[in-house]
Amino acid sequence: MPHAKTSTTSRPSRRGVLFGGAAAGLGAIAALGIDSLTSTAAPAGASEPLHGHTMIPFYGAHQAGITTEPQTHATYIALNLRDALDCESLGRLLRLLSDDAARLTQGQAALADTEPELGAVPARLTVTFGFGPKLVELAGSSATAIQPLQKFTIDQLEESWNDGDLLLHIASDDPLTVAHAQRMLLKDARRYASVKWVQTGFRRARGSETSGTTMRNLFGQIDGTVNPSTETEDFNTLVWNADGSTTMVIRRIRMDVDTWDEVDRSGREFSVGRTLANGAPTTGTKEHDEPDFEATDALGLTVIAAHSHIRRARSENTTERIFRRGYNYDDLPSGSEVSNSGLIFVSYQKSVTKQYAPMQQRLADLDALNQWTTPIGSAVFLIPPGCAEGGFIGETLFMA
């Protein structure tokens, strides 16, 4: 008798039944932490929980897109300001782009959006702005200055991947959303600036793996195990300046997957100091086990070699730490290339000089991984604080 309702004269469609199930199961779904069904209207006919309408607030003390759990897709665009641009025009540009970002991230059409339907699915869209040295200078801020990064001996930088005046970092779990936001922002920016470079990156799709799983790079390595948690006081100390700003290093690191493939599994693990299976240090069993740099093998050699990546990256000085949030890239191979792959290395830190540079210097001096990796692009950006509704990103520089 409790099932009598299914025997109605018009047989419900499979979708209808499923959606009925969805409504009945909302309590359980809320318990699962699925935000899309609970925070937004569930679309009719849904047969699995949707996350397209999940939104990340744009306004706040800090810009979004840094402590945000990394989205599947990220595009980094460096713009060069047009030569004649003055401070006033720069302000207009930043107001315009901030307004676009505020709307698009909330699933609303940007002003003069000619394809508003493409923006209706934010899927955790964030737009984060970064300012290069020239922009900071043009804004006239005396309080803040930003220096290009020194060149390291391992660098084989290509000018076409270096520097830039204004960085747009656009990220979402949905690639069409990224494409639309990119288009809207570039349309509004083009009177003021031209594209210097575009780097497109990806991680695992949302829902492919458990949320919070450390990413793998295209060498198959678990990449980014040692990273300060965004929820700790440590993070505040390492990343955020008092005014809510931070500094970003972005480096394009080509990975030679062909020569890497010639190395056997134990050789690979030896060069990094971690296992490929789960990223545990070769002296441990679990990813987040502390590496034991003193442990020795039967021959009396340290298990984690002195030139291994994790040994060289580690400093005794705990202030020399950074927050990493990088992406893989895999662009079209050209000519006889089988791949054009690598890592878009991205780190955030209060001080490039005190935190990032000493670590990178150690790795440039000696790191077993250098044999297969080459930095080919490098840029540093000031990431200004977030803003409140009615404000715009960068406003504090104009006031300073």
Add this chain to the structure above:
Amino acid sequence: MPHAKTSTTSRPSRRGVLFGGAAAGLGAIAALGIDSLTSTAAPAGASEPLHGHTMIPFYGAHQAGITTEPQTHATYIALNLRDALDCESLGRLLRLLSDDAARLTQGQAALADTEPELGAVPARLTVTFGFGPKLVELAGSSATAIQPLQKFTIDQLEESWNDGDLLLHIASDDPLTVAHAQRMLLKDARRYASVKWVQTGFRRARGSETSGTTMRNLFGQIDGTVNPSTETEDFNTLVWNADGSTTMVIRRIRMDVDTWDEVDRSGREFSVGRTLANGAPTTGTKEHDEPDFEATDALGLTVIAAHSHIRRARSENTTERIFRRGYNYDDLPSGSEVSNSGLIFVSYQKSVTKQYAPMQQRLADLDALNQWTTPIGSAVFLIPPGCAEGGFIGETLFMA
């Protein structure tokens, strides 16, 4: 009292609580049609249902990746066979690649896979093979021949996007999975073939929208409303040959989003014959309403113009239909470009000559959309039947 359990001495983590909720709610989730939690083990700590382990069978009467509901990401790679390649080597290549595909699509490492962990999340990976004219000839089949497509007056084909001997069509909901499969297949193919072109496409992310939603292209149009359902007899008649094969047309269509942006909304809808809001014909209200080509407005003009895209695409001859399964592309703009965007048009049909060509000829003769679109690449491939375990894709050609 029912809540007393939360006051244990060791406070459960938020994740633990969520996962507890997940286990309790499995019944409701099964009712939602979520396959990942029911068909595979839920990973510990999961806070939302995962789909990374959903697999599409490789073996079967037809190749996968055609009736498969389109995955988020698709990469199409055209290879040119090396000049000296003989029929026997070609057989070896096809056996090798079929074996790779059979394993990778099931989340297993390919033979000699040096990054097996990257392949552990298939996320509906499919690998579909297509054969160009030269490959078919080399296999020595007398029963099958494949002709390059005629050139249409609207075409501005660039040799670098045309033709190819062997097509690898790799698709998954996860971009890292696509990158890994691409790398494995190209590694195994490189002794036999070189890359002619690579086209990378995307749709909305899995979970962004309700499954089965018609895609939007980068003009913001709902694209592909008129498409035979894969579950009907009609589909069999239009697409599958008796032996399980079909034919694929792939055309790279550049879309000039800048000039499109100059057209207002009603002008855009008039040029297509459908509304932008939901893709309904301008004589209807819902996407799948039949267009009324006779309906006239107050001035006595037909509401759907004679040169509109949907009027020109439609034939009175119902055999002149195709099955579309295209993707958006949005590559890096170069120089002063703001976008490098378009559509990877893909269609499947029994006969290119009888089904695709007459429709394309009508559109080449007259189609309002031609003002903003330009075909810049074109290729035709035979899609051989699927194979059984132990067999390989293309085996029937060698037997013929």
